[in-house]
Amino acid sequence: MEYPTCRHIKTNGLQCHAPALTGGDYCYFHNRLHVRHAQFRPNDISRPYFTAGRDLELCALEDREAVQFALSVVINALATNRIDTKRATALLYGLQLASSNAVRLNNAPETPDVVRAVESSNDGLDLAEPGAIMEVFTRLELEQGS
Numbered sequence: 001m002e003y004p005t006c007r008h009i010k011t012n013g014l015q016c017h018a019p020a021l022t023g024g025d026y027c028y029f030h031n032r033l034h035v036r037h038a039q040f041r042p043n044d045i046s047r048p049y050f051t052a053g054r055d056l057e058l059c060a061l062e063d064r065e066a067v068q069f070a071l072s073v074v075i076n077a078l079a080t081n082r083i084d085t086k087r088a089t090a091l092l093y094g095l096q097l098a099s100s101n102a103v104r105l106n107n108a109p110e111t112p113d114v115v116r117a118v119e120s121s122n123d124g125l126d127l128a129e130p131g132a133i134m135e136v137f138t139r140l141e142l143e144q145g146s
Contacts, residue, residue: 006030007127009118012065015128025127033060038123056083056091061098071095 003019006027010016018027026034037060056077058070074091077083083091118126 004130005128007130008034009126009128010063010065011059011069012063025121033062034123034125041123061095061102064099064102067095067099067102070098 006016006018006020007025008016008027008030016027016030018029020027021031024031041057056073058073059066061067061070071092074083074088074095078085078088119129121127
């Protein structure tokens, strides 16, 4: 049996390999992640109200690489005086918690899995190109050598 794969691209360049929801671009986890984080992404309506230094765009903290990327954003904002020390301290503490939670994750990229081409969604997010197929075998098919 074949299923289309999730088109989410992780911070480290890997495409998620979970089966996509029927008729959708994402697996269950990434579909929920994008829906819940949509309110935090600037859009055409909210961008004029986006204040540099006060509002930081951080990606979803789904893996160690994403935590490292967010850490870099916060440290650079602090170093350039675009964010106050008290707020940076709170953000850095949150990133420390996220980092300790991500210690056991193993998301080392392997060359065949790295996304090489993307297209944009209607929300302006990068998607892996369609067409990746995942083959799933039932236990009976595996026992029969299919």
